[in-house]
Amino acid sequence: MLALERVNTVPEAFRADPVTQDEAAAIFRAALNLFGKWELTDDQAATLLDMPVRSFRRWKAEGPGRISRDGRARLSNLMGIHKALRIIFTEPQRGYAWIRTGNSAFAGASALDVMLGGELTDIMRVRRYLDAERGGW
Template sequence: MFRAAVRLFAHWDITDEQAATLLDMPVRSYGRWKAGDLGRIDRDGRARLSNLLGIHKALRIIFEDAARGYRWIKAPNDAFGGRSALEVMLGGELTDLMRVRRYLDAERGGW
């Protein structure tokens, strides 16, 4: 699951600092994880990874062209008060990730 998130962050073209914020971990820890030294993933980390991969899945369902979905993450969005989904998620709370995922699930008609 973590390796998929690292690939996802590369597609989203985000910095290690941003990735660490999304995962709620120090940048150095993210660097070790990125290099393959995963260590243990706690409950919050698993929830964050699950939401991030759910966001990716929803974008792949909504957009036939994957690149459009990757660009959507950084585009201003009226649903988020003109902020991008990335800006919302970089609030750093698990609920910020959940907010974006719920929005996308509703857009794609999930659940």
């Protein structure tokens, strides 16, 4: 059986430093605060993080376990959405409310509806939209 070697095509100078587990745990704690501001249920939060609700509740109570690469990407994108909303809206409450408001860019669905599709790409879609709206491209 042949062992496949991972080929890195991105030059070293342009590679992002990987998020450490300690950093991911800090981002998770920040995401818990954000989920509270967004008024998410535990089921919704678990869907955004692609984990069973029982695991989410345990992590919420005891602190996160090992956060996967996908989990770190989800957390990073959620924080990017939060940052973009804080830039776009001078009043934080308007940004928190925007998550649940229907939007023509999403065919009348809310950003939360889109993100609850459960895929990382659903969260990334909302982030890309907000980054474009705030001129982040």
